[in-house]
Amino acid sequence: MPRANRIATETAKGVRRVASTDGSGSFLITGLEPAPYDVSVQMTGFATEIRKGVAVAIGQTVTLDFQLKVSEVATAIEVSDVPPVVAVKKDFPGAYGHAGRNTS
Numbered sequence: 001m002p003r004a005n006r007i008a009t010e011t012a013k014g015v016r017r018v019a020s021t022d023g024s025g026s027f028l029i030t031g032l033e034p035a036p037y038d039v040s041v042q043m044t045g046f047a048t049e050i051r052k053g054v055a056v057a058i059g060q061t062v063t064l065d066f067q068l069k070v071s072e073v074a075t076a077i078e079v080s081d082v083p084p085v086v087a088v089k090k091d092f093p094g095a096y097g098h099a100g101r102n103t104s
Contacts (some may be wrong), residue, residue, distance in 0.1 A: 004043035004068070011036045011053065032056050039064060047071040 006027045008017045012035060019027045034057050040050040046068040056062055 004041050004046075006040065007040045008032060008037045008054075009040075011038055035059050041066045041068060043068060062066060 004021045006019045006021065006024070006029070008029050009015070010033065017029050017032065019029045021027045031058075036053045036055050038050060038052045039054050040048055042048045047070075049068055051064055051066075051067050052060060054064065
């Protein structure tokens, strides 16, 4: 997936490294310490995919293939038959045509 964000999170320390994919969907994160990582892929319009416990060793290149699925969009609309509360202040100039004068 081109233009997707890849996130590698070291599971023990919670350290995150982020990389974006190139035009062909490939990405490279260098300098990772040897440890297990959770690797996720995020892209607008698609469901996030996560691979947990990906082991990375010194000098190792790890190849992961992801197949993102189109995410389903759900819209919730709440309708209420209760009118909104509106505060009306009657003692300001111009309220109800009084223009701040004593009309008595």
